[in-house]
Amino acid sequence: MSAQPKTRSTPRRSSRNRQPQSRSPQPQSKNRSRGHLRLVGARPGRSRAQKTGPGVPFLAATFLVVAIGIFGLVLLHIYAAQSSFHLRELQEQASEQEARFRDMRLEVAAAESPKKVAEAASSLGLVVPEAQEYIVGPPGKIQVAESEPSLADKNLKALLGRR
Amino acid sequence: MSAKKAKAVSRSRVLVVLVVLTMSLTGIAGRLVYVQALAADRFQDLAAEQRERRIVLAAQRGSIYDRDGSELALSRDMKTLYANPRLITDPKAAAESLAAVVGVDRAELESRLSEDRGFVYVARKVDEEIAEQAIALGIPGVAAVNESKRFYPAGQLAAHVIGFVGMDNNGLGALEERYDGLLRGASGELFMERDPAGRPIPAGKSFVRQPTAGDDLVLTLDREIQFIAESVLESAVQKWSAKGGTIIVMKPGTGEILALANSPTFDPNEVGLSSPDQRKNRALVDVFEPGSANKVITAAAALESGVVSPDDVLTVPDNLRVSNKVFRDAHPHPTLKLSFAEVIEQSSNIGTIKVALDVGKERLHEYLSRFGYGRPTGLDFPGESGGILPDTANWWNTSMGTIPIGQGVAVTGMQIMNVYGTVANDGIAVQPRLLAATIDSNGQKRKSPPAATRRVIKSETAEQLTSILVRVTEGKHGTGKAAAIPGYQVAGKTGTAQKPRTDGQAGYAGYIGSFIGFAPAGDPQLVVGVILDEPSPIWGGVTAGPAFKEVMQFSLRHLGIGPGPVLPLEGTPLPTPDRSGDVAKAAPDPAAGPPVPDGTAD
Secondary structure: OOHHHHHHOOOOOOHHHHHHHHHOHHHHHHHHHHOOOOOOOOOOOOOHHHHOOOOHHHHHHHHHHHHHHHHHHHHHHHHHHHHHHHHHHHHHHHHHHHHHHHHHHHHHHHHHOHHHHHHHHHHOOOOOOOOOOOOOOOOOOOOOOOOOOOHHHHHHHHHHHHO | OOHHHHHHHHHHHHHHHHHHHHHHHHHHHHHHHHHHHHOHHHHHHHHHHHHEEEEEEOOOOOOEEOOOOOEEEEEEEEEEEEEOHHHOOOHHHHHHHHHHHHOOOHHHHHHHHOOOOOOEEEEEEEOHHHHHHHHHOOOOOEEEEEEEEEEOOOOOOOHHHHOOEOOOOOEOOHHHHHOHHHHHOEOEEEEEEEOOOOOEOOOOOEEEEOOEOOOEEEEOOOHHHHHHHHHHHHHHHHHOOOOEEEEEEEOOOOOEEEEEEEEOOOOHHHHHHOOHHHHOOHHHHOOEOOHHHHHHHHHHHHHHOOOOOOOOEEEEOOEEEEOOEEEEOOOOOOEEEEEHHHHHHOOOHHHHHHHHHHHOHHHHHHHHHHOOOOOOOOOOOOOOOOOEOOOHHHOOOOHHHHHHHOOOOEEOHHHHHHHHHHHHOOOEEEOOEOEEEEEOOOOOEEEOOOOOEEEOOOHHHHHHHHHHHHHHHHOOOOOOHHHOOOOOOOEEEEEEEEEEOOOOOOOEEEEEEEEEEEEOOOOOOEEEEEEEEOOOOOOHHHHHHHHHHHHHHHHHHHOOOOOOOOOOOOOOOOOOOOOOEOOOOOOOOOOOOOOOOOOOOO
16 A cells, blocks of 8 residues: 555556556555445456556567468468469460460371372382172072070170270 | 747748648648549549450361361461560560561561561461561560461362451351351450569459350361362363363252362462452353353253153254354254254254254243342352343344253352252252261350251153253263263263353354263262363363362262262154255344354364
8 A cells, every 4th residue: 555655656657557557556445445346347356467458468469460471461472373374384384285286287187198098009019990790699589597605796785885 | 040030030931831831731731632532533544444354265266077077277376476665675586586487578587576556477377487586686676475276278279169268267268258257256355463573463453265266167178079079170180271160069868068169269278379360250240151051941841831852853964154253063064863962962053053042031031030040049158140141132044943952040059059959850940069067166066057958940851851862972973971980870962061151252263172961860969060161172071070080989989978879861863864955045134132152162
């Protein structure tokens, strides 16, 4: 109780500090003298740190959160940029492959052209047949004889069956 | 300095500073108002111009395929070199270096690089290696960009059907031009914000509107038959020293054109090296007088109107006067007794004219029109001609001598093909077509609607005509024996027609030799027409007949078409020609018409 007059006699102290220090003893004295009176808004059992406002840990935590936020944002931007470059690379690769596919298609089409095929066939000694024979069968119904399926047929059937 | 004076100086200094500050702040404020309010839009636009970039994404031009899916035309990316002349300090040296790499004329390049412009082409659509070499020269302001180029992998194959494109990939000829709207597709757009170095800003605004590729065209052409038609035509033109020619192969039942070859031809990969004459599609653009090939229409009119039947016997002298003109058969002969079928078999002008005089000009004109003379076939091909069919009011006195034998009317190769296609198709004309289907960018295939059809002559008349036309290749005196194919019945007709002069003078000069026919006669599957311009000798049976045989024989084999049923020959041949008649002599008629051919067609 000896601090009470001292507190009041030091007007230069900040109002934030002054308020709890100057008023906190009052309830005790008034409780004694007046019984049930208490300061409106004051809660019993608050710690000193709480009563003195945000301290270093709070500021540190805030700074940490902001720093993490900024760092995360920068990181996201970096990832976005990287992804963008990667996407661009992939798009370029896709274009290149597509162009290559078109080139190859063109090469195949040129190689398949009748003129090229005729030249190749001619160089191999192939000739166009001059005449052809047609075999005209006798009139009547054609009956196809049933035969034992070959081994190849059986294998093919088995293969298709498995699918 | 007294304190009073010092105070006054200090005050004046403060005043000056105040004034300067006030003026500066006023200036800044004014500029701020100007930038932020008065000229805000302009500065926003300038900023956007620096930051934003819109790139037009060119659509891939659709490919063109033959009926089996073989590529006839496709596009691929090439490099286009361009330069900013404002960045080039020594245009002469730059032009010299670049010209050696890209193969462009040095003087022309120097002229371009000296222009006061921000963009000029150095070389368009060059190989990537060449572009890399040019860039490696390190000339400031020279860069490369992708540009699509059209390629025709089979070279000149079907060049007249496919056509070609210009430097900007716009269709300039034939189907490339006709279906340009379908083939070119819709271009897209790439929008992005870029940094001062030109790189895209990752978090910047961007969007892509993908281009829509053009539709692919699937043609009715058969690449192999087209190749054979072109090869045979080239050989025939050389062998018979012709100026040019045309071969067409068609399916009569569907109107599908399997081959359309012209000579001279060109390579659409090197359009710049070709002449307009080489690029002309003679089969559809050029008209000619069909000569004896036209007799099938006269015969159809005569048979269908009951004027004559195949077995009716006619007295046929070797010449006949119509008005002021004496018409002759191709070869002198005594007066013969010929059945009407033999008249066609031997391609007698006089026999045909005699029958046509009984048919009458109105009915003959009606049949010529019904067979499609005087209007395009409906193929919808750029520049297709409709031929010439004069109204009967404009016919000369001699027209009943010329038109029945195919002089005085003019048709395209496609029109005369359609005539024989109609006979082959049981008397029903089918509109010819070249487009089988289109394939859109999603791979959705849309078949072309079936070709329009119309009945021209009765089925019985078509059968009679077919049987008569078989005699042309099989009959004892047939003019088209060279077109006969062992194992098959071939129905067809030779044509040797005089050509009107093209030098502005009246009269005729030169001949068109032709053979148009179909096989197998009992079940017609293919029509082939061969037309040679000024062959030597002139006879269509001799020059065009063998070419017809070669193309038809290959096509039948290639498509796996068998000989089919055998038709009986119409018109019993007479055992011995009656040579007792007189040769008609005619004096010139004062009501003279234009110069007319003397009837040397076969």
